[in-house]
Amino acid sequence: MVDAFKTFPNLLAPVKIRGTVFRSRMFGAPTGHTDITGTGQPGMDALMYFKRKAAGGAATITLGEVNVDPDERTFGRWPREILTPGNYNYPRIASAIWRHGAVPVLELQFTGVESKDRDLKRGEAWGPVDMDDYNGYRVRAMTEERLLEIIEGYGKAALAAKKAGFGMVTLHGGHGWGLQQFYSPSLNTRTDRWGGSTQNRCRLAVMALDEIRRVCGEDFPIEIRISGSEIIEQGYGIEEACRIAEQLDGHADIIHVSVGSINEFKHNEAYARTHVSMFYPQGVNVQYAAEIKKHVKNSLVAAVGGMSDPYFMEEILASGKADIVYMARALICDPDLPNKVRSGRPELIRHCMRCLNCNAECMHHGDFLCSLNPEICREREVYYSLPEAKRQKVLVIGGGIAGMQAALTAAKNGHEVILCEKSGEPGGAILCEKDVPFKENLRKYIELQKQLIANAPIDLRLNTEVTPDYAVAEKPDVIIAAVGADPVVPDIPGVAGANVRQAMEVFADPDLASGKSVILGAGFTGVELALYLLMKGRSVEVVEMLGDISDGGNDCHKMAVKDMVAQTGLNIRFHTKAVEITESGLRCEGPGGEMFIGADTVILAAGMRARSDLAQKFSRCAPLFYAVGDCGKPGSVMNANAAAYTVARYIGRTAFV
Numbered sequence: 001m002v003d004a005f006k007t008f009p010n011l012l013a014p015v016k017i018r019g020t021v022f023r024s025r026m027f028g029a030p031t032g033h034t035d036i037t038g039t040g041q042p043g044m045d046a047l048m049y050f051k052r053k054a055a056g057g058a059a060t061i062t063l064g065e066v067n068v069d070p071d072e073r074t075f076g077r078w079p080r081e082i083l084t085p086g087n088y089n090y091p092r093i094a095s096a097i098w099r100h101g102a103v104p105v106l107e108l109q110f111t112g113v114e115s116k117d118r119d120l121k122r123g124e125a126w127g128p129v130d131m132d133d134y135n136g137y138r139v140r141a142m143t144e145e146r147l148l149e150i151i152e153g154y155g156k157a158a159l160a161a162k163k164a165g166f167g168m169v170t171l172h173g174g175h176g177w178g179l180q181q182f183y184s185p186s187l188n189t190r191t192d193r194w195g196g197s198t199q200n201r202c203r204l205a206v207m208a209l210d211e212i213r214r215v216c217g218e219d220f221p222i223e224i225r226i227s228g229s230e231i232i233e234q235g236y237g238i239e240e241a242c243r244i245a246e247q248l249d250g251h252a253d254i255i256h257v258s259v260g261s262i263n264e265f266k267h268n269e270a271y272a273r274t275h276v277s278m279f280y281p282q283g284v285n286v287q288y289a290a291e292i293k294k295h296v297k298n299s300l301v302a303a304v305g306g307m308s309d310p311y312f313m314e315e316i317l318a319s320g321k322a323d324i325v326y327m328a329r330a331l332i333c334d335p336d337l338p339n340k341v342r343s344g345r346p347e348l349i350r351h352c353m354r355c356l357n358c359n360a361e362c363m364h365h366g367d368f369l370c371s372l373n374p375e376i377c378r379e380r381e382v383y384y385s386l387p388e389a390k391r392q393k394v395l396v397i398g399g400g401i402a403g404m405q406a407a408l409t410a411a412k413n414g415h416e417v418i419l420c421e422k423s424g425e426p427g428g429a430i431l432c433e434k435d436v437p438f439k440e441n442l443r444k445y446i447e448l449q450k451q452l453i454a455n456a457p458i459d460l461r462l463n464t465e466v467t468p469d470y471a472v473a474e475k476p477d478v479i480i481a482a483v484g485a486d487p488v489v490p491d492i493p494g495v496a497g498a499n500v501r502q503a504m505e506v507f508a509d510p511d512l513a514s515g516k517s518v519i520l521g522a523g524f525t526g527v528e529l530a531l532y533l534l535m536k537g538r539s540v541e542v543v544e545m546l547g548d549i550s551d552g553g554n555d556c557h558k559m560a561v562k563d564m565v566a567q568t569g570l571n572i573r574f575h576t577k578a579v580e581i582t583e584s585g586l587r588c589e590g591p592g593g594e595m596f597i598g599a600d601t602v603i604l605a606a607g608m609r610a611r612s613d614l615a616q617k618f619s620r621c622a623p624l625f626y627a628v629g630d631c632g633k634p635g636s637v638m639n640a641n642a643a644a645y646t647v648a649r650y651i652g653r654t655a656f657v
Contacts, residue, residue, distance in 0.1 A: 004344040005620045008310055010317035012342060014616055015059075015324070017221045017253050017300070020167055021612045021632070022059040022103055025317055026338045029304050029328035030064030030107040030170060030225075034366040041089045048379035049368070050093050053331050054100035055650055057338030061097045062105040062170060063090075066161075068153035069110055094165030098633070099646040101626050103167040105223070108157045110150050110208075112178030113139050113187075113262060128181055128188040128195065133263075147194060147204060150178075155211035162216050165553075167633075169220075171208060171252070174227040175274055176262030179205045183244050186234045187262065198240070202247035209251040223254035223302075228288025230261035231270040238288055242295040250298035256326060257289035258304050275329075276306025278354040283307050283316065290321035302326050308333070308351045310341045332358050333373050343623040389413045389652035395476035396420070397466045397618060400428020402629025402640040403482035404449045409648035410480075411456045418474060419458050422465040426450050429484055429630075430637070432508040436532050442637070471621040478651055479622040481615040482644065485608035485630035490520065494581030495604070503529050503605040510536050515600025518543060518586050522572050523550040526605030527561055534568050541571040543578055543588060543597070552636060573597075608634035624651075 005012055015022050033046035042063070054061045090106075097104035113127040126146060127139040142150075158169045173179035182188050183201040193200055205224065212222055226248070228241045236244075245255055260274035261267065276284055285305035293301040304326035307313055313325045330337055333352035340348050350372055358376075361369040367377035375382045394410045396403050399421030407419040425431065427446045434443040453460055464470075471479060487502045489495055503525050506513050513533055519526045522544030533540045544550075549565075549572070551558035565572065576590040585598040608630060615631040626647045629640040 002344045002346065004342055004623070007344070007346075008314045008341055011310055011314045011325070012619075014612075014619070015300070016612070017168075019219050020103060020221055021610070021616075021627075023101060023627070024057075024059045024338060024342070025324050026058055026313070026341070027060040027302065027324050027326045028053060028058040028062055028102070028105075028331055029326040030062040030105075030172070031328055031332070031368065032064040032362075033368070034362060037089075042093060043089065045367075045377070045380060047089055047093050047096060048383065049377055050104075051096040051100065052376070052379045052383060053335045054097040054102040054104075056331065056335035057342060058102055058327070058331060058335075059338070060103045060105050060168065062107055063093065064107045065172070066106055066108055066157065067111060068108050068157040069150060090161075091164045094167075095642070096646075098165065098167070098639070099643045100650075101628075101632070101643070101647060104165065105168045105170055106161040106164075106166045107170040107172050107225075108154060108161070109172035110153070110178035112181045114177060127178075128190055141190070142194075144192075151204070151207045151211050154208040155215040158212040158220075158222075159215045162220055163553075167221065168223060169212065169216075170223040170225055170256065171205065171212075172225050173205050173248075174225045174256075174258045175260040176227075176230075179208070179224075180227060180230075181262065183247075184230065184261075185236055185240065186230075198243040199247055202244055206247060206251050209248070213251075221253045222251075223256055224248055224252040225256040225258055227260050228257045228285065228292060229259045231259055231273050232261045232267055235261045238291050241288060242292055245292045245299075246295050248299070249296045252299055254300045254302055254324065255292065255296060256302040256304065256324075257285070257292050257322075259285050259288060274305075275356060275359060276354060277356060280306070282309060282312055286316055286321055293320070293322060300324060304328070306352075306354050308337065308349065310337075310346050310349070329354065329358055332368050332376050333370050335376070339624065342625070386649075387653050389415065391415055392477040392652045393475065394418070394478045394480065394648070394651060395466075395471060395474050395622065396480045396482060397471070398428065398482035398484060398629070398631070399423075399426035399460075399462075400482055400484055400629060400640075401430060401446075401637050402644040403428070403480070404446075404453060404644075405641045406480045406482060406628060406644035406648045407458050408449070408452055408456060409645050410478075410651055411458050413649060413651065415478075415651060417456075417458045418461065418476070419453065420461045420464040420466045422463070424462050426453060426460070426462075428482075429504060432504045436507065436528075437535065438528075438531075466618070468617050468621050471618050476622045478624045478626070479618050480644070480647060481618050481625070481627045481631055482629045482640075483611045483614050483631045485610050485634045487604060488606040488609050489604065490578070490606045492578050492581055497581055497583065497602075499583060499600065500581060500602045500604065503603055506601075506603050507532070510538070513538055513540070513601045513603065516540070516598065517601040517603055518597050518599040519603045519605050520578050520586075521605035521607065522546070522548075522574070523605060523607065524552060524554075524557070524561065525607075526603075527565065527570070527572070529603065529605060530570055531561075531564050531568060534570060541573065541597070543573050543576045543586065545575070545577050547574050554636070610634055 035043035035045040094104040115125040289303035300323040302324035303322035308330035329352045334350035358368045411417045433439045516539040580587040611631045615627040619625045628643040
């Protein structure tokens with residue numbers, strides 16, 4: 001057993017990208033799954049496969065190969081099906097991955113010349129230029145209109161992924177797929193704005209990235225995978241790959257460097273280098289990521305290719321060759337690899353021997369079966385009947401919604417549990433809403449949880465603020481941080497004034513809303529607080545920058561909220577931006593220009609910011625660490641409970657513990 005954080009300090013370091021915290025630098029590379037329903041949705045076996053990998057500790061789990069164009073159904077899936085009514089397995093998979101502490105990622109691809117639909121309809125595929133492909137099929141040069149449709153398709157696909165619960169998208173711009181077909185100089189010989197110079201050849205990829213940023217917002221991470229070399233003789237090499245990366249730099253948050261070219265299945269070396277075979281040294285393709293990193297200033301660079309040795313991966317990061325390492329087959333062979341690294345037990349890793357049986361079995365028989373791991377792709381039969389948990393000492397930090405559920409679940413499964421809460425009462429920040437009439441059942445739920453904790457074999461320590469030294473002294477096997485989130489304070493002049501309050505404060509003490517109040521933010525928190533104040537006879541209105549109430553994914557509750565808004569006559573000023581808070585009210589810019597809203601109290605309901613930095617202070621205080629609830633990603637009671645339950649349920653149940 002080794003000291004994991006001394007031995008693998010870079011590999012285990014979390015990374016924050018656009019506000020999303022990825023728990024380590026060990027990312028799960030894209031893999032598809034052939035369990036696809038007739039409607040194009042992944043089936044239950046696919047769900048269990050991705051869920052199992054998430055439980056093993058990787059920072060991301062990436063679902064591969066979803067097409068952005070309905071005319072190109074290479075593997076029978078395209079993004080509109082993510083949100084088709086009645087088809088919910090994409091959101092279910094995303095939820096399962098989040099609940100296990102990983103970030104769910106969806107890989108988007110435009111297949112171009114590689115479209116398999118032509119095999120069925122004997123039609124033509126689209127590509128950079130008119131050509132006959134390697135199978136003799138006719139390929140038509142894409143028109144300007146068609147290219148703009150694909151760019152729009154990327155935006156729609158990414159937004160669908162975001163709405164389904166995915167935390168990032170990856171554009172597959174390597175391995176010979178459509179984007180690479182355009183920035184490959186040997187294939188793209190166009191003379192218009194889409195061809196010629198490296199800048200022109202990368203235009204499709206850059207515009208697709210920018211369209212995703214436009215529709216998904218500044219807080220949504222975006223990655224692109226490229227080939228650092230096409231490997232084949234007529235293909236581009238690392239020099240051109242660096243020029244391509246320079247064009248993509250800053251448009252993508254991560255540039256994920258692989259290798260490969262079009263029609264790898266007909267070019268032995270290209271295939272064996274893309275899916276690094278046992279005949280090549282581990283990390284043979286890292287050299288391309290290392291060289292590209294020298295040319296990239298604004299994007300992180302990720303390396304991939306046949307790696308499973310954490311010492312080797314640590315050296316890659318420590319030497320600055322890459323910022324992130326990706327694994328695909330390594331996590332098929334041993335989904336628990338990241339947790340074994342974190343627990344200081346790298347000797348228990350089951351290393352992929354790169355025999356490529358997984359790929360062959362998937363293509364020919366439908367499952368990623370592994371020579372060394374008999375459980376992968378058989379998750380339903382293995383994990384629906386969980387093995388008995390080995391007793392662990394679990395320290396739960398924070399007694400809010402997530403902390404209470406984590407403690408109860410861990411205790412129910414036989415673990416020694418310590419629950420520390422810095423205040424004098426469990427329940428967390430949401431206790432501020434305990435007196436709200438329409439939140440009565442939430443109050444009852446919290447009281448029930450408190451009673452269950454009192455009756456359970458849980459060491460509850462109130463008025464106890466945990467420090468890293470305190471946590472280490474307890475010598476826990478597992479730490480679950482549930483330390484919550486802080487209210488966002490918008491950067492508005494006057495926001496620190498004496499007449500400014502946070503929504504949580506006013507929920508707890510409505511008398512703080514003296515006179516007339518104006519609430520900044522029409523999410524559920526802001527609108528529900530306004531309704532509560534109206535019930536108490538107060539004068540209140542709401543200001544919102546966007547054009548509608550933000551529902552956080554629960555459009556059914558949104559309908560209920562809108563019903564109350566109509567019944568009470570609550571005034572919500574949409575498309576209105578707060579410019580300055582004064583002693584007498586709020587200066588705004590609205591659809592009709594500048595306006596002033598007189599108010600005695602200004603209430604902030606601008607959202608929550610995860611206490612991720614606080615949570616990460618405890619990440620090195622125990623062999624296993626999980627951040628659940630709002631300190632991982634601010635969300636709902638449902639999400640907090642689900643994540644806490646899932647993490648606690650799997651403690652002590654993996655084979656290496």
